Structure formats: C-alpha cells, structure tokens
Amino acid sequence: AAAAPAPPAPAHGKPGAASLEEILAGGRAALARGDAFMAQSMANRGLELDPVSSEAYRLLGDSYAARGEKTLAEANWKQSLRLNEQNEATLVSLGEFYVAEKSWTPALDHLKRAAALNPANGQRLVLLARGARGAGDLETARRVYAAAAEVLPTDVSLLTELGAVLVASRDLDAAVAPLMKAAGLAPDNPRVRANLAAVLRAKGQAREAEREYREALRADAKHVPALCGLGALLLGEGKLQEAGDLFAAAVAADPRQLDAVLGLARARRLSRDLAGAAAALEGLRDLPDAAVLNEAGAVAYEQGHYEDARVLFESAASRDASLPEPKANAAKAKAAAEFLKAVGATPPGI
Missing domain, CATH: 1.25.40.10 (Tetratricopeptide repeat domain)
Known part of the structure; x- marks a missing residue:
C-alpha cells in the first residue's frame, strides 16, 4: 500500500x-x-x-x-x-492612550477612524467628549461630540449632550439643530422638549419655546424644568395666574426646587398676594441663597416691613456681591425705614 x-x-x-x-x-x-x-x-x-x-x-x-x-x-x-491603517484594535489602543494623556486631538483622530470601521466604537468618542467636557475643554468637547453624532446620528442622549455643550459654549444658534433632531427622535421625552424650549426661550423665540414647554408637559405634567420654564416665560409676559399655577405645580412636585419656589413667590407678590408669597418662601428663609433672600426682602418691603427688608437685602448682598439688585434694594429699604422713623409713622400692614 x-x-x-x-x-x-x-x-x-x-x-x-x-x-x-x-x-x-x-x-x-x-x-x-x-x-x-x-x-x-x-x-x-x-x-x-x-x-x-x-x-x-x-x-x-x-x-x-x-x-x-x-x-x-x-x-x-x-x-x-x-x-x-485599518487595524481597528490598534486605533482603539492609541485612541485610549491619548485620552489617558489628555491629548484630545490625536485621541479624536484615532477614535474617529476606529468608529468609521466599526460604529460600536462611537461610544468611545462619547466617553472622550465627556472627558474633555469634564476637564473644561469645551472646544474639544464640541468637536468630539459632533464627530460622535456623525457616527451615532439617532442617539438622543448624545444629541442632547451636544446641545448642552453648545449652550455652555454660548452658541445658541448651533445648539438648536441637535436639540430639534433629538426632539424629532423622541417627541414624548419631556427632558428633550424642555431642553429645546429653554434654548428657544434664550434666543427670544417665545412662541416656539412655549410650544415646546407645553409638549413637554403633555408628555409629563409634573416635569419640573418644563413647569418652571413655562412659568418663567409667562411671568415675563404678565400672565400671573397661569404662571403661579405652574410654579405651584412645580413646588408640589419638588418642594425644595429653588426656581419653583422663587417663581411661585414672585408670581404671588406681583399678584399682590403678599401673604401667599411670604408663605411660599418660609421654608427657604434660612438658606444661604442670595436670590431667595432678595425675594424675601422684596416681599417684606411691599408688606411695609422696611427694616426686615433691609436686613434681608443686605444679607443677600453679602452672599453674592455680583448681584446689583440686593445692594440697591437695601439702600431703598433703609431710606424707607428711616423716613417712617423720622415722621413717627406706623408701617403699612401693621
């Protein structure tokens, strides 16, 4: 054989x-x-x-x-x-090496190339973008988020983060596009709609902002950012009753939310419900927050408690010297208190 x-x-x-x-x-x-x-x-x-x-x-x-x-x-x-040049694993290794070294530009180059070979690597771009953002490098974060959005064009969270970075970069015009795309992809997501509304409101597009806020509340009637945002928009337009109702709903959903409590107090104060405004602020009076103290001072002033108002305004000014209102308000309250003392008058409401 x-x-x-x-x-x-x-x-x-x-x-x-x-x-x-x-x-x-x-x-x-x-x-x-x-x-x-x-x-x-x-x-x-x-x-x-x-x-x-x-x-x-x-x-x-x-x-x-x-x-x-x-x-x-x-x-x-x-x-x-x-x-x-198309060794995906090597591109990832080099990209992550440069991320660790905080060398954002070469990191972006290698991870973008890796993502082009395999879209699953797009999440590595997201991590890089978050790292740059966390390091305060908004310009690099903006570039990397944009690159990641090209690879992951239907990722709603990614589009939302890109919008947030653009807002932080003070580029409101650029922020609208990714946020509108996110809203189109997730029309029933209240956070997405409220984020878009906030940018539109900041751009002065009040009607468009109102529409988005209402869409957010249609999806979730207790969504606090949408309640506060729409409340603030309507408060600025003098629609005090609806604004107050929105802020009251926000406070009911989150009693310690400062924007909600302040908005409710302002809406009541402007409606001349001073007792209601004071009651809204009662639980926050001890907070070391300049805005809360200033609003409490404004309520006390309109109640005719000028000396109390002066103390509150001065406390607000000491908490945040960058705010001009508390200092000016304190001077106004002091003058009113001194005038009443000089003429021997009783403060109104007492």
Whole structure:
C-alpha cells in the first residue's frame, strides 16, 4: 500500500512549529493573565516569523503599555498602524492612550477612524467628549461630540449632550439643530422638549419655546424644568395666574426646587398676594441663597416691613456681591425705614 501523505507544513517556520496566529494568541493569553514579559516575548517571536505583522506590533505595544512603558507602547502601536491603517484594535489602543494623556486631538483622530470601521466604537468618542467636557475643554468637547453624532446620528442622549455643550459654549444658534433632531427622535421625552424650549426661550423665540414647554408637559405634567420654564416665560409676559399655577405645580412636585419656589413667590407678590408669597418662601428663609433672600426682602418691603427688608437685602448682598439688585434694594429699604422713623409713622400692614 502507498504511504500516507505527510501533513502540510505551517505557513511559517519548520514543520510542526506554531503558526503566527497561534503565537499571537498565546501572547494575548499571557497578557490576559498579567504576564506582560511573556506576551512581549511571544510578540517578538511573531515578528521573527513575519516582520511586517501589524498584529504582532500591536501585541508588542500592548505588552509595553501593561508594563507602564508608554513611549515604547506608543511607538509600537504607530508601527502597527503603518503596516495596516485599518487595524481597528490598534486605533482603539492609541485612541485610549491619548485620552489617558489628555491629548484630545490625536485621541479624536484615532477614535474617529476606529468608529468609521466599526460604529460600536462611537461610544468611545462619547466617553472622550465627556472627558474633555469634564476637564473644561469645551472646544474639544464640541468637536468630539459632533464627530460622535456623525457616527451615532439617532442617539438622543448624545444629541442632547451636544446641545448642552453648545449652550455652555454660548452658541445658541448651533445648539438648536441637535436639540430639534433629538426632539424629532423622541417627541414624548419631556427632558428633550424642555431642553429645546429653554434654548428657544434664550434666543427670544417665545412662541416656539412655549410650544415646546407645553409638549413637554403633555408628555409629563409634573416635569419640573418644563413647569418652571413655562412659568418663567409667562411671568415675563404678565400672565400671573397661569404662571403661579405652574410654579405651584412645580413646588408640589419638588418642594425644595429653588426656581419653583422663587417663581411661585414672585408670581404671588406681583399678584399682590403678599401673604401667599411670604408663605411660599418660609421654608427657604434660612438658606444661604442670595436670590431667595432678595425675594424675601422684596416681599417684606411691599408688606411695609422696611427694616426686615433691609436686613434681608443686605444679607443677600453679602452672599453674592455680583448681584446689583440686593445692594440697591437695601439702600431703598433703609431710606424707607428711616423716613417712617423720622415722621413717627406706623408701617403699612401693621
């Protein structure tokens, strides 16, 4: 009988020797169990078999990174990309390396390329954007969020965050587009509609803002930001009754929400319900908040309690010297109190 044919030799090396893929898999396993030196040795063995292996250089870069040798890790990852510009894993490794180094521009470049190869890497761009935003680098955050939105165009949370960064960058015009897109994707999301409304209101588009606030409340009648936002808009238009009702609903939903309580107090004060305004503020009088103290002073002043008003206004001014109103109000209340004392009059309402 004829002899059986010999098995084919591996693509690299001697018959029976491990293949490049097997060597690199062994290196990955070593790295996974924390043996970076063994992983490095396996990567070098792989390069002996194939000196232009992008994956071998990636493993070598990962091994150096595990040992804390950043310069050598970066150099080997770059060599991996020179040999294969579409090595997704290497792009991710370099991108995350630059994120850790807070080198936002190269991090964005590599992660954007990785996301182009695999949209799942778009979430890495989101993390980069959040990192830049957290570091106070709004310009980089804006660029990265925009890049992430290109990869993940239907991610409502991402579009909302992009809008928030644009607002923080004082670019209200640019903020409208992603927020409108988010509202289109999630029309029943009250947070999305209220965010869009707030930007429209800041741009002076009152009717459009009112429509969005009402859509938010249609989705959730107890959504506090929408209640406060619409209440403030209507308060500015002199629609005191509806504004007061909205603020009252907001206070019922969250009794410690400052904007809600202040709005309710102002609506009642402007409606001449001074007792109701004072009652709204009663639980917050001890808070070290300048706006609360100033509003409490305004209520006391209109009740004719000028000395109490002066004390409250001065306390507000000491809490926040950047606010001009408390200081001017304190002077006004002091003058009124001194006038009453001089003429021996009884303050109104007493």
